Amino acid sequence: MAAFFSFSPFSNIYTFVSLFFLRILQPQGDHIELHRKRHGYRPDYFERKRKKDAREVHKRSAFAQKALGIKGKMFARKRYAEKAVMKKTLAMHSEKTKRRKVEDNVQEGAVPAYLLDRDETTRAKVLSNTIKQKRKEKAGKWEVPLPKVRPIAEDEMFRVIRSGKRKTKQWKRMVTKATFVGPGFTRKPPKYERFIRPSGLRFTKAHVTHPELKCTLNLEIIGVKKNPNGPMYTSLGVMTKGTVIEVNVSELGLVTPAGKVVWGKYAQVTNNPENDGCINAVLLV
Amino acid sequence: MASGNSVMCLLADPEGKPFGNPLYLPQNVGPSELNILVNNLQNNDEKFPYAFYVNDKELLGQLGAYLLENNVSVEQVLKIVCQPQAVFRVRPVTRCSATITGHTEAVLSVSFSPDGQHLASGSGDTTVRFWDLNTQTPLHTCKGHKNWVLCISWSPDGKQLVSGDKDGHISLWDPNDGKANGSPMNGHKKWITSLSWEPSHLQTPSRRFASASKDGDVRIWDSMLRKCVMCLTGHTLAVTCVKWSGEGLIYSSSQDCTIKVWETSQGKLIRELKGHGHWVNTLALSTEYVLRTGPYDYRTYQFSSSDEMKEAALTRYNAAKRDSPERLVSGSDDFTMFLWEPSINKHPKARMTGHQQLVNHVYFSPDGRWIASASFDKSVKLWNGSTGEFVATFRGHVGPVYQISWSADSRLLLSGSKDSTLKIWDMRTRKLREDLPGHADEVFSVDWSPDGKKVASGGKDRVLKLWMA
Numbered sequence: 001m002a003a004f005f006s007f008s009p010f011s012n013i014y015t016f017v018s019l020f021f022l023r024i025l026q027p028q029g030d031h032i033e034l035h036r037k038r039h040g041y042r043p044d045y046f047e048r049k050r051k052k053d054a055r056e057v058h059k060r061s062a063f064a065q066k067a068l069g070i071k072g073k074m075f076a077r078k079r080y081a082e083k084a085v086m087k088k089t090l091a092m093h094s095e096k097t098k099r100r101k102v103e104d105n106v107q108e109g110a111v112p113a114y115l116l117d118r119d120e121t122t123r124a125k126v127l128s129n130t131i132k133q134k135r136k137e138k139a140g141k142w143e144v145p146l147p148k149v150r151p152i153a154e155d156e157m158f159r160v161i162r163s164g165k166r167k168t169k170q171w172k173r174m175v176t177k178a179t180f181v182g183p184g185f186t187r188k189p190p191k192y193e194r195f196i197r198p199s200g201l202r203f204t205k206a207h208v209t210h211p212e213l214k215c216t217l218n219l220e221i222i223g224v225k226k227n228p229n230g231p232m233y234t235s236l237g238v239m240t241k242g243t244v245i246e247v248n249v250s251e252l253g254l255v256t257p258a259g260k261v262v263w264g265k266y267a268q269v270t271n272n273p274e275n276d277g278c279i280n281a282v283l284l285v
Numbered sequence: 286m287a288s289g290n291s292v293m294c295l296l297a298d299p300e301g302k303p304f305g306n307p308l309y310l311p312q313n314v315g316p317s318e319l320n321i322l323v324n325n326l327q328n329n330d331e332k333f334p335y336a337f338y339v340n341d342k343e344l345l346g347q348l349g350a351y352l353l354e355n356n357v358s359v360e361q362v363l364k365i366v367c368q369p370q371a372v373f374r375v376r377p378v379t380r381c382s383a384t385i386t387g388h389t390e391a392v393l394s395v396s397f398s399p400d401g402q403h404l405a406s407g408s409g410d411t412t413v414r415f416w417d418l419n420t421q422t423p424l425h426t427c428k429g430h431k432n433w434v435l436c437i438s439w440s441p442d443g444k445q446l447v448s449g450d451k452d453g454h455i456s457l458w459d460p461n462d463g464k465a466n467g468s469p470m471n472g473h474k475k476w477i478t479s480l481s482w483e484p485s486h487l488q489t490p491s492r493r494f495a496s497a498s499k500d501g502d503v504r505i506w507d508s509m510l511r512k513c514v515m516c517l518t519g520h521t522l523a524v525t526c527v528k529w530s531g532e533g534l535i536y537s538s539s540q541d542c543t544i545k546v547w548e549t550s551q552g553k554l555i556r557e558l559k560g561h562g563h564w565v566n567t568l569a570l571s572t573e574y575v576l577r578t579g580p581y582d583y584r585t586y587q588f589s590s591s592d593e594m595k596e597a598a599l600t601r602y603n604a605a606k607r608d609s610p611e612r613l614v615s616g617s618d619d620f621t622m623f624l625w626e627p628s629i630n631k632h633p634k635a636r637m638t639g640h641q642q643l644v645n646h647v648y649f650s651p652d653g654r655w656i657a658s659a660s661f662d663k664s665v666k667l668w669n670g671s672t673g674e675f676v677a678t679f680r681g682h683v684g685p686v687y688q689i690s691w692s693a694d695s696r697l698l699l700s701g702s703k704d705s706t707l708k709i710w711d712m713r714t715r716k717l718r719e720d721l722p723g724h725a726d727e728v729f730s731v732d733w734s735p736d737g738k739k740v741a742s743g744g745k746d747r748v749l750k751l752w753m754a
Contacts, residue, residue, distance in 0.1 A: 106432055110409020112393040112729045113435045113478045114566060114645055114687070116499075117523065117540070253663075253683040255704045259722025261683050 144268050145211075145282050149242030152177075152229050157238065161196065172196060178203050178273035180221050180237040180245070195236055203239070206279040208247050208267045219247040221279075222264050239279060243269045247281070292348060294363045296323060299654070299671065300609060307362050312349035319344075323367050336713075338366045343713070368654060371694035373583050375737030377709050378752040381723045382739075383421035385749045387414055392743025394436055394730045398443045399578040400586045401736040403460045404751075405446050406743050407434030413448045413456075415463055418739065421751055425463025429456050438480035440491035441579030442594060445508060447494055449477025455496055457508055470506060472513045475499035481529045483549075485579035486598035489591040493549075495535055497527035503537045505549065515552040519545055526568045530611055531576055531602050532628055538565035538615055546627050556631050563618035567646050571612040571670060574651035574691065575605040578735045583693065605653060612670070614656050616644030622658055624673035635673030639666055646688050650695040655712065657698050661685035665700050665710065677715040681708055690733045690740075701728035701742055707752075721752060 042048075067075055158173035174196040181202055187193060209216045225244040227233040239245060250263040267281035295307040296319075304326050316337055324332050337344040344351055344365070357363065390409030397404055404416045413434055415425040432451035439446055445466070446458045453473035457466040479497040493514070497503050503524055505515040522540035529535050534555065535547040544558040544565060570576070580588060580597035588594045612634070613625045620640045623633040642662035649656055649670060656668040665679040665686055684704030691698055697718065698710045705728060707721040726745035733740050740752040 106409075106411060108390075110391040110393055110433045112687075113476065114525075116435075116476065116478075250683075253704055255683060255706055255722065257722065257725065259706050259720050 144242075144244065144284060146242045146268060146270065149228050149240070152240055157229070157233070157240075158195075174198060175201065175236065175238060176274065177201065178239045178279060180204070180224050180239055182223065182237075197236070201274065203273065203279050206245065206247060206267065206269070206281045208249075208281045208283050210252075210283050211285065217251060219249060219251065219267075222246040222248055225266060239269055239273055241269055241272050244284070245269060245279075245281060247283075249283075290349070292352065292363055293361075294348075294365050296326070296365050296367055299366060299368050300607070304367070310348065312352065313347050315347045316344060319365070319367075333372060334370045335367045336370050338368065339363060369652075371652065371696070373694055373737070375692040375694045375697060375733075376754040377692075377697050377711075377719050378721070378740045378754050379719055380753060381721070381750050382753040383751045384723075385416060385421060385423060385751070386747065387416075387423045387426070387749070388412070388743075388747050390433075391726075391745040391747060392729060392749055393433060395732050395741045395743045395749065396437050396439055396446075397732050397734040397739075397741065398439045398446075398460065399441055399735060400443045400581045401734045401738070402443070402586070403439075404734075404741055405437055405439070405458075405460065406730075406741075406749055407437040407448050408743075408747075409433040411450070413437060413446070413458060415458075415460055416741075416749065418751075425460075427456075427458050427463050427465060429465050429469060430454060432476075435477055436480050438482060438494070439577075440482045440494070440508075441485035441576065441598065442489055442491050442591075443579070443581070444490060447480055447482075447496075447508070449480055449496055449498075451476040453477060453498055453500070455480075455506065457511075466508070467511050470511060470513070472504050472506075472516075473498035473500055473502065475523075478524060479526045481527050481535075483529050484531050484576045484598065484602070486531065486595060486602045487533060489580075489595040489598065491579075495527045495529055497524035497537055499523040501539070503527050503535065503547070505535075505552070515549075517545075517547050517552050517554070519554055522564075525564065525566050528568050528570055528573070528613075529576070530570055530613075531572050531606065532611055534628065536568055536570075536613055536627060538568045540564040542617075544568070544613075544615055544625075544627075556627060558615075558623075558625055558627060558631055558633070560623050560633050560636075561615065561617040561619055561621070563643075565615050565617045566644060567616045569614050569616075569647045569649050569656070571649045571653040572602060572605050573649055574693075575601050581735065583736055605651075607653075609671075612649075612653075614647050614649065614673075616647040616658055616660075618643040620644065620660075622647060622656075622668075624656075637668055637673050637675065639675055639678075640664070642685070645686070648689050648691060650691050650698075650712075651693055652695045654695065657689050657691070659686035659689045659700055663702070665689060665698070667698075667712075667715070679708075679710045679715075679717065681717050681720070682706065684727075687727070687729060688731050690731050692733050693735050693737045699731055699733055699740060701731035701744070703727045705744070705746075707731060707740070707742055723750060724748075 157177060159176055160170050161172040161174050163169045163172050178201050179197045204221060205218050206221050207216050208219045223246050224234055224237045225246050227238055227243045244266050246264050247267050249265045254262040256262055266284045269279055269281045271280040273279045291309045291311045293307050294310045296304040319337055320335050323335050388408040388410055392406050392408045395406045404418055407413050411430045413427040414423055417424040430450040434448050434450050437448045446460055449455050453475055454469035454471055456469045476499050477496050482491050482494040485491055492509050493505055493507055495503055495505050501520040503517040504513045507514050520539040520541055524537050524539045527537045533549055535549055538544045542561045545554055546556040548555050580594040610626050610628050613627050614622055616622045622637040622644055624635040625633050640660040640662055642660050644658050644660045646659040654670045656670050658666050663682045667676045669676055682702040682704055684702050686700050686702045689700045696712050701707045705724040705726055708717055709719040711718040724744050724746055728742050728744040731742045743749045
């Protein structure tokens with residue numbers, strides 16, 4: 001390896017292999033350029049350079065044949081990459097002379113003439129079969145984007161609220177995660193309410209992303225379908241990461257194969273709403 | 286109301302000309318009695334059904350009931366407008382009788398031949414296909430185009446089909462064997478947006494047709510010589526629609542917000558109709574349905590000679606035109622439409638506003654009474670065909686409405702939309718008559734056959750659906 005370290009670029013024999021090393025061995029400073037500017041080149045410089053470069057090819061091939069072991073393998077790999085690039089450029093240059101089948105410029109996504117000059121966002125295909133959906137609903141099984149979520153312990157979900165004259169009673173709990181209460185929600189009388197859902201953590205809208213259209217819409221939440229942490233959280237309307245909620249999609253203008261207009265679809269929450277202050281969900285199509 | 290009372294009535298035709306002197310009619314007279322009366326007054330050989338309108342409201346019950354409802358004084362002469370209706374009735378289609386696959390890309394246009402015997406469709410897979418209506422299966426597949434087939438058009442005598450594609454090439458096809466009449470004709474530099482044949486009462490058998498393209502020209506081709514005979518340049522942006530009128534003029538609408546009127550013997554520009562503020566998307570003529578179906582109507586489908594066809598076409602055209610000049614309606618991206626009488630005046634007759642999104646397709650009813658407009662604001666609006674006044678809105682679609690089509694008797698209107706449904710609207714009740722779901726994706730093109738029996742629709746889901754009553 002030491003043989004490759006040479007500080008004079010002219011006498012560096014194995015320039016091709018030590019391109020990597022050459023970068024380390026570049027002259028420090030510009031004294032070479034300065035000398036060339038001041039005194040010009042040697043009279044035979046260009047001829048010698050031309051002849052030397054012509055000899056490089058032979059030297060290279062001699063090295064390729066003689067190199068053994070890891071050195072040989074490394075060189076072979078580098079050489080192969082160069083060969084592939086060279087073949088491609090040659091093919092490109094000879095394209096003009098070759099005869100070729102006429103290419104079809106037919107693009108996908110044919111639209112009629114009245115839609116040609118307009119950009120329309122591409123629509124997702126119409127929904128899957130409603131019967132299959134109903135069956136899945138019954139079974140309670142869903143193919144969801146987030147199948148597993150981190151289980152949330154009860155002491156993380158609820159905070160104990162002390163009440164009573166001496167603040168000794170500890171039967172009240174306050175929910176610390178985002179919740180959804182319906183539009184007709186009225187609190188129970190404070191004396192009897194066990195679970196407090198603070199209004200600051202109540203959300204009515206979610207940012208729902210359509211996975212195929214890749215667009216995000218702000219849609220109203222209709223209800224919480226299932227919270228993976230337990231049926232109690234589902235009934236409370238708690239929305240954590242992985243919860244399946246139902247959103248109002250009448251904006252999208254979807255129609256079932258039977259011709260009915262779809263206005264509610266399921267979506268799964270993908271972020272932690274209590275940390276972000278908003279609910280991001282992905283639509284389940 | 287006592288049935289002995291009578292009202293002074295003046296019966297008039299749709300243009301306002303009275304049928305005679307005012308008559309005293311008893312108040313228990315209803316539409317059926319008025320029908321007999323008008324037929325006798327007109328000395329009609331065949332009894333035509335009429336619809337009666339008082340102050341633009343249809344008279345459905347007895348005269349007396351109408352007077353009571355609207356508190357009309359019996360001292361004034363009541364003007365009753367009698368609109369002749371088509372003798373035959375088209376039944377609304379209710380079910381999808383066949384879903385025919387065949388195209389491998391979206392179906393972009395669907396069209397019945399003028400005699401209703403053949404059905405053709407053009408698609409994004411570069412083929413034009415003919416379909417057999419009796420067995421509801423594919424008949425011929427015509428390959429020849431190299432890019433999406435954007436528009437197709439039947440000649441009014443039903444003998445040829447012309448198709449235009451995205452490269453600007455035009456091909457002629459024979460419906461009987463599905464073969465092309467020669468290689469595609471080039472001339473346009475960009476895609477073809479619209480095709481229109483010369484009416485058969487001006488020339489039978491049909492030879493010339495006009496094509497409009499994105500490159501801004503309108504070219505007139507001769508199908509027998511197979512070349513372009515005239516090139517009408519003048520538009521600065523794409524020409525969106527071209528129509529050959531029965532008076533021998535060509536109307537072309539363009540994205541440069543103007544409509545140009547050309548004459549066909551030398552290709553000179555006669556008039557320019559300005560007024561729109563944005564692209565003009567579509568044009569419709571009051572006699573368009575008659576020009577499209579040529580000599581064929583619901584009674585006769587066979588003709589022995591081309592002279593006979595020409596005469597039949599001429600009588601049909603004159604009956605539809607009825608002494609008034611042809612009217613043209615144009616729909617635009619500026620959400621409005623204009624009603625013009627282009628052969629007389631370059632100023633519009635009426636401006637029709639009301640849509641909240643761009644107007645994509647307008648169509649006169651076959652008898653010229655109504656204008657229907659389909660818009661991207663998910664509604665279809667109905668307007669009076671002679672004055673341009675707004676009549677009714679049809680709401681029901683949940684996506685932009687792309688195309689509309691009338692039934693041959695002008696009683697039913699069909700609309701196809703991006704939400705994959707087709708809907709049929711009734712003109713008498715002004716409400717939804719039938720809902721036709723079934724397509725899996727957007728519906729790009731709809732057509733009602735001229736004999737009224739079938740509806741064909743095609744769209745992005747690549748199947749052609751045939752609907753029957």
